[in-house]
Amino acid sequence: MFTKILIANRGEIACRVIATCRRLGIRTVAVYSEADAGSRHVRLADEAYCVGPAASRESYLRADRILEVARQSGAQAVHPGYGFLSENEGFAEACAAAGVVFIGPPVSAIRAMGSKSAAKALMEKAGVPLVPGYHGDRQEPAFLRSQADRIGYPVLIKASAGGGGKGMRVVERSEDFEAALASCQREASASFGDDRVLIEKYLVRPRHIEIQVFGDSQGQVIHLHERDCSAQRRHQKVVEEAPAPGMTAGRRAAMGKAACDAARAVGYVGAGTVEFIADPSGSFYFMEMNTRLQVEHPVTEMITGQDLVEWQLRVAAGQPLPLAQEQVPLRGHSIEVRVYAEEPEKGFLPSIGRLVHCAPPAASANVRIDTGVEQGDEISPHYDPMIAKLIVWDENRERATERMLAALSRFQIVGVGNNIAFLSRLVGHAEFRAGTVDTGLIAREGEALLTADAGLPAAAVEAAALWTATQEQRRLREKAAASLDLHSPWGVADGWRINADLGRRMAFSAGEQRRELSLQYGRQGLSIDGEAVRISTAANGLLRYAAGERHTEATVVALGEQLHVFQGGRHTALTLLDPLAHAGEEQDADGGLAAPMPGKIVALLVEPGAEVEKGAPLLVMEAMKMEHTLCAPARGVVQAFLAAAGEQVKDGMELVDFKAAA
Structure with a gap:
């Protein structure tokens, strides 16, 4: 070793x-x-x-x-x-x-599987089933379009040297093919230095099932069961689980054999993943082989009890595989979600900034957190914006699903946008619970998955009001303690008045919603809307209190003008409404479109002076290895572009001078 x-x-x-x-x-x-x-x-x-x-x-x-x-x-x-x-x-x-x-694997295996086109030709010889498509060397746009027309729409354009969902486009109509091809080639060139593509028939409502394989230098090749990665957005995996829902022993054996045949065909050594697309009838087709460890490998580790990184090290040192095929365990069910710094409600744009507060659920035998960042770290614009992988295990899929929902409800992040609420809605979706997920679920159910919970939680507002009051009292006491007059009445901070207790109204907003309550200060403590409150803890972001028979615990994090309240499994960002704080502010109806993050302008899609409808694509920018399209915010005129194609732009830089229609 x-x-x-x-x-x-x-x-x-x-x-x-x-x-x-x-x-x-x-x-x-x-x-x-x-x-x-x-x-x-x-x-x-x-x-x-x-x-x-x-x-x-x-x-x-x-x-x-x-x-x-x-x-x-x-x-x-x-x-x-x-x-x-x-x-x-x-x-x-x-x-x-x-x-x-x-x-990792031998150079010959990387080379053989590095080109998706060459890999498919090799798999065809090995008897591994393939999706109908074109995997040849000719790359002229007109020829590729003719091949797509021959295969029949919808088709999938895929970067030949690609992976990770980059350089992939689904095309529904022939007339959309060349624009999608150009975008796919740009992204493929930027990500992999190779703009060649292949074309495949796009299966309707398919599942994405992959097999973890391992080979050693003694010639043994085995699989460690399958993973279902069907919950995807733009061909990027969002939720992964093992084993695949509804998988029969016979189908598992058939897919495992095909995966091992694929690995043997290239003399594979080390960890690899053979990815298949499966249709509702049960047929499956080879897509690609990733000659490395996968992001989602922890779910395989959880159901087998093996450390795949240790396997990699031992195999690379010349040792044989630790287990034979018949010895590989399969116990329980595991689910993994990828927690990203992104804003789902803004088209999943990456979010950059400092993790002011980052508190994942506690790790245990059933809950695992793999992360490269901690509270206080920066999410930079230079790399993938993943915050963590959250992995759970339980004895069956139903219990694992409930455990994942509970773990997500305890994951707290402040400082950058994140997809935790989106993931909770996805894992809680009826189709996911039923185990009938296909690769189009997120696109099909996007509106429901992106819709935030209705209403402004009364408990969150109550916690924000009590936190605000206790912190005001703490600051007054600290100020009095620092003065020379230790008996100053200003340090008591109990709301005492000569004739009556102090009462005040507090109003908080979240987006367009607003909620108000009444706070009273008395010699016996605070009251909310006439109900006495007993506060036991109000420090380091933790608030515990009782009101009547209700016992409440919340985490409150202040950032700028907002209070982020985590209570009852929900995260609510609240702003204390001060009627004097923003008096006189006005907002200009016209203006520009700003860069949502640092990046490079890839293409300008309309001419200056063009009249456009709301939602019309105006430009394409590349950031964090992905292309993002900026669209018109309203019907109006693009008066000028303020950055040229190929230009690097900073976060917040104005890109388009836009005039809204009257």
């Missing part, structure tokens, strides 16, 4: 590998960019080296710098994680040339 390895990645996967290495007594070397100098994986590793500026092309994708760190540190092997260089055959070759073990 190795004594020291280098981890050529960042975020939660780097932290995950470090944890396994620490348990095995292996020292770890981290690499980081200038933007990641204070990151969690850097803090956890035994050694850490900077490999360049924030841009991944100048740091995490610099194979020469990473291998120089391996040489300097004396690392015997490199774990590439997933993403970046994990499926880069050139990097694997460079590792071999430098005498460093690449913890």
Whole structure:
């Protein structure tokens, strides 16, 4: 076994590998960019080296710098994680040339599966079933459109060298094909340095089922059952679970055999995932093979009780697989969700900023949190905005679903937008509960999944009012304690008046909603709407109180003018309404469209002076490795573009001079 390895990645996967290495007594070397100098994986590793500026092309994708760190540190092997260089055959070759073990499959396997077109041809020879499509070398737009017309719509355009949902477009009509192709090629070129695509028949209401495979250098290849990754948005996985709902033993055996046949066809060694698309009839077709560990590998670990990172290390060190096929356990059910810094209500735009408050649910035998960040860390614009993976396990799918909903209700984040409420609605959706999820569920049920819970919770407003009052009293007491007059009546802060107790109205708003209550200060304490309140805790963001027979606990986090209240499994952002605070403010009806985050302008879609309808696409920008389309906020005229195609823009920079119609 190795004594020291280098981890050529960042975020939660780097932290995950470090944890396994620490348990095995292996020292770890981290690499980081200038933007990641204070990151969690850097803090956890035994050694850490900077490999360049924030841009991944100048740091995490610099194979020469990473291998120089391996040489300097004396690392015997490199774990590439997933993403970046994990499926880069050139990097694997460079590792071999430098005498460093690449913890992954042979170069030949990476090369064979690196091109989706070539991989499908290879799978066809191996007898693995394929989706009808075009996987050839000709890439002229007119020819590709003719192939799509031949296959029949809808079709899926997919980057030949792609993965992770990038460089993929579904096309419903022939006349939309070339625009979708151009967008797909731009994204593929930016993400993978290769704009070649393939075309496949897009199956209606399919499921995405993948098989975890493992091979060793002794020639043994096995699978560790399947994962269902059908809950997707824009071809990116949102929820993963194992085993797949409704999977029969016969179908599992057939899919497992096909996956192992695919791995054997390329002489596979190490961890890999063979991905299939399955139709409602039960037929399944090979899509691609990812020659690395997957983001969703924890659900496989939870149902098998195995550490797949440890398996990777042992296989890379030349050891045989720890288990034979018939020894692989399958117990219970596991579900994973990806918690992202993003704003679902704004088209899932990534959110950047500091994690002012980040409190995941407590880890246990049933709840696992894999994360690369902690409270106080920054979510930067340079990398994937994942905050954490939340994984649960229980004895069956129904109980695992309830456990996931409970865990999500306890996950608290303030400082950046997040998708926790969206994930709760998705996992609680009737189709998910029934186990009938297909890849179109999120697109089909988008409105329901994005609709926030109606109403402004009275309990959240009550907690915000009590928190505001107690913090005011605390500040008065601290001020009195700092004065020379220890007996000053101003330090009592009990609301005493000569003739009657103090009463005040407090109003809070959340969006367009508003709620008001009455707060009374008396010698015996506070009252809300005439009901006496007994506060037991009001410090460090935790508020505990009793009102009558009601006992309430809430977490309250102040950020700017807002109070973020977590109570009863809900997160409510409240603003105390002060009628004098914003007097005289006015809002201009016209103006510009601002960049929602730092990025690069990819394409301008209309000419200056164009009259457009509300929702018309105006420009495309690339940020966080994805393309985002900015649309007209109303019917009006695009008077001018304030940034050119190819230009880098900052967060909040005005991009379009827009005049709304009268």
